Amino acid sequence: MTRMRTLLIQLPTTPASPQTAYGQAWLDTAAPQTLQVRPAPLALLPAAERRSALVVIVPAAALSWHRVTLPVGLARQPARLQAALQGLLEERLLQDPAQLHMALPQPWTAGQPLWVAVCDKGWLLQHLQALEDAGLAVQRIVPEFSPPQQGEFWHAVGTEDDGRLWHGSAEHGLTGWPLAAFGQGALCPEPAQVMAEPALAAWAQRHWPEQV
8 A cells, every 4th residue: 555644734823923833743544543733833844745745724713614505507617606605605704705715515516505614815825825935835725623414523622721622513514612611601512422632531521421
């Protein structure tokens, strides 16, 4: 089997700067269980190898998700697609749609309900330009979490001080709760099962001992 390595870089929610820390990790098909994410400033990010791919991960906190149904017969040209999305979402968005980047799941089908990911276009382009200036050519951009095609999931990420509990639902999209709010009178959800990063395993066990 050919060995494949992918460099994963997670964008921060803050603007790009020389001091900005990016989450980075190598995903190796020969040892997928060794994936470890470490923060590093732009100057210290590893160089992508010739046979490796570079995938940028957009943090869930930087995205909003909106349910739309594209008109049947819509041409797949990017300009027409963006115009259709802007028209469908204009009344739901707080910002001017022209200032936002909108992305559809792949593949997508017109005439069927689907979830559209939306983020600030200027913020995204700023980080992509910073990576390009550092000699890192991005092959793909993916969300940290996205609504599943069916069912739901719960995932706790980060630390107890700055982490979030994310709920992905095929029906309701993606919702996040700051972990710091738990235990301070906030409504506590009742997930069927919770996935947690290692740093939050004990936290999740305290709140949902039967679901972790």
